[in-house]
Amino acid sequence: MTDNGLFNNDWMELQRRYWEGWTDLSRKAMGLEKPKTNPWEAAMEHWWQAFKPAAPDPSKVFMDRMLEQGKVFFGLVEQMTRGLGATGAATDPTAGWDVLNKTLTGMQDAFTGAMGRGMTGADDDNATQRLLGFWELPLDNWQRMMSTLAPTPGDWLRNMPHGPVQDSLHRVLSAPGLGYSREEQGQYQELIRSGLDYQRALTEYASFFSQLGVKSVQRMRELLTERGDTERPIESARALYDAWIGCCEDVYAEEVSTRDYARIHGRLVNAQMALKQRLSIMVDETLGAWNMPTRAEVRTLQDRLQETRRENKRLRHDMDDIKRRVAAIATTSGPAKSPVARKKTVVRKKTVAKPDTP
């Protein structure tokens, strides 16, 4: 631990003014609006926006991902070291801990608040948004995956009303259809019900991860306490980031091993499948009405064809086997013998004179 007095607000302020001056100049040249980000993040984003048009397409996707994680890295470091300079934490650990605890509590409050409004909100500053956004990774992965499997975006149901509104909707949807179109009405009702069920499952899934964010901050607090107690301070931004990742993974691993999570996960997948099945049925109905092949018909044909191919291959295998055996028999019994002339047997009938009849 150093006490050279460098760890103070003046130095941080100098760094910020340097980067902001550089980015301001570049921004004016490029005609970009002022971002509300930390200076390092802004500089990196600025560089990438300038370079991106020249990058090959495959690299763009990859670099976007790397930059996004880089921003999380910068955002976390900014969050955790924010305000520490002002207290001179190096020389006054107690004051440093006050600031750090406030930061950690603020992070937990941000997660708790996010549970009510659905994770990241416009009120959060950029660093907090990045932190909350980081804990959205699992949900984000699910939504990206579902977007590739469906014509609708993976998060299209995320902000639908839930709670009492859903309950009312369910009651309305329970009313049976009437008349000629009762079957069609029933299908639409089932479709909407499936959509609501999926949305409920998705909300439950997102809420699960919001809670884990709070727990991961607590785990980070414990880790930092332990590092302070054992006089092994974290000495680099990367080490701070790795420590945070470790806490998140530990908490995540503990929670996703539970039966509760398995149920939530199962409900999410099953609800999504039920919704897709409803959509498939309705698409098939429409295709059938237009006299076009439906998915159900194609599947029936596929099953029958596969059964025929299976049988065909089995028969071919049996035939090959028989041919092999016949060839083996022909080989072991040697050349065929010439046919022997059969001796004709002549049967002589013995004639016995019949006695004269009176």
Add this chain to the structure above:
Amino acid sequence: MFPIDIRPDKLALEMQEYSQKLAQGMQNLMDAGDIDAGVTPKDAVYQEDKLTLYRYQRTGATVQRPVPLLVVYALVNRPYMTDIQEDRSTIRGLLATGQDVYLIDWGYPDQADRSLTLDDYINGYIDRCVDHIRDAHGLDRINLLGICQGGTFSLLYTALHPQKVQNLVTMVTPVDFKTPDNLLSAWVQDIDVDLMIDTMGNVPGELLNWTFLSLKPFSLTGQKYVNMVDLLDDADKVKNFLRMEQWIFDSPDQAGETFRQFIKDFYQKNGLLRGGVQIGGRPIDLKQITCPLLNIYAQQDHLVPPDASRALDGLTGTDDYTELAFPGGHIGIYVSGKAQKEVTPAIGEWLNQRSG
């Protein structure tokens, strides 16, 4: 003591270095070029539907062993993991021990393959590949090496066709699908597999990717890309990273009926331990496996925990059962330098002692 000792000048320098590495490494990324899938030359010797059976070309002047080896990979992911780069190739390692290596490439199933069952894969495709190799070499039996789910398939195949297998090697193969530390198994218990397959037909590779990434989401979709910046100045390391990246996301779709049976009979009912598995109407009895068996597992495997593989001990009818523990993970057992030095030579030696 205060737990964070990061001076602002050091912090600024670290951030600057990070940004510089990123910018400088961009050139290596752009110059990486096409990413090859497998490095060892091979010939396609048999094809059926989407399947291709490859025979790898011999390397160097190694004396070739008389009994060929068929590698059966899993349906999930692509088999070029075993041959991902010159100095990290399980295939090359096996060739160097004198094995005549064949490999089944399952290809990329589409909805036309939806109706394929486990019977089609095991008593169909695998059996015909085995017969092709037996005919080509004039042998009654060949050696089999199954990897992960391919190992499970190899066990099923050998139980049904013991007369065709001389020696069996299983690598990171799940046998007990319900060990307490198996996250994948825990997650799949509440999934209605019938609904899933009836709805989707095939299971998309993207869904499998999501499931695997969900095992460690922050490391695999976050931290990995921050760490990658440290590699960017080395063109070779960039290429190696991109190869792994390509492989990780290169997940074929799974034939629906096969996936249905595999999840229900193995993950949900744990059929290999509890019994009741049938393939093509024939019950599976692992005691029918009487050939020598080498079972290799990875001690830090989070996909197939060690106990899931070690459960094989005592289930078969062989009196020549050997276990080999590798101190690494599910992927490291193929691509790590340590695996090249320890695992493939051990497999080669074990096979050579039993193949004449």
